[in-house]
Amino acid sequence: MSRWALIAIAFACAVSGRAWAQDAASGEKIFVVCHGCHQIGANAHIAVGPVLNGVVGREAGTYPGYTYSDANKGSGIVWDEATLQKYLASPQAVVKGTKMLFPGLKDPAKVNDVIAYLKQFDVDGASVQSIQVTQEQE
Numbered sequence: 059m060s061r062w063a064l065i066a067i068a069f070a071c072a073v074s075g076r077a078w079a080q081d082a083a084s085g086e087k088i089f090v091v092c093h094g095c096h097q098i099g100a101n102a103h104i105a106v107g108p109v110l111n112g113v114v115g116r117e118a119g120t121y122p123g124y125t126y127s128d129a130n131k132g133s134g135i136v137w138d139e140a141t142l143q144k145y146l147a148s149p150q151a152v153v154k155g156t157k158m159l160f161p162g163l164k165d166p167a168k169v170n171d172v173i174a175y176l177k178q179f180d181v182d183g184a185s186v187q188s189i190q191v192t193q194e195q196e
């Protein structure tokens with residue numbers, strides 16, 4: 059392999075690593091708008107909305123002890139990334155009658171970033187960031 063090819067690969071890795079880091083960091087700033095109603099992380103408690111630890115991949119309406127609307131609870135949704143993309147852009151469009159009174163994030167890039175941030179927390183609220191970084195670099 060030529061020296062230039064190696065440099066190109068090294069550059070691509072550096073760029074993709076940085077792009078991922080930026081996503082979650084930018085998502086953390088965007089999460090400020092969610093934080094009025096949702097907590098996340100090791101010491102998170104139920105607030106206006108349910109705790110969002112481990113929400114990516116979770117079944118809708120299943121955070122223990124939170125009183126959901128029937129609309130959310132009966133939706134049958136699993137919060138995978140594709141569904142979250144649509145929901146966070148317009149909650150009422152995905153779960154008609156939800157009590158999440160949030161108009162939605164209109165910028166798909168912001169939605170992506172906030173999902174990257176949510177993905178950092180496992181069900182216990184521990185940050186899984188270090189594991190994801192390792193996987194990114196493989």
Ligand code: HEC
Pocket residue numbers: 088089091092093094095096106107108110113117118119120121125126127128129130131137146155156157158159160163172
């Ligand atoms: C004004 C308060 C409010 C804001 C702001 C808000 N939410 Fe919510 N959210 C809620 C409520 C209340 C629910 C419960 C919905 C229901 O039961 O119908 C909810 C539900 C959710 C759910 C479904 C959780 C589950 O366990 O089924 C997700 C995911 C979610 N919100 C993510 C977000 C994100 C990400 C943001 C910021 C971009 C955000 N929310 C902003 C109040 C809010």
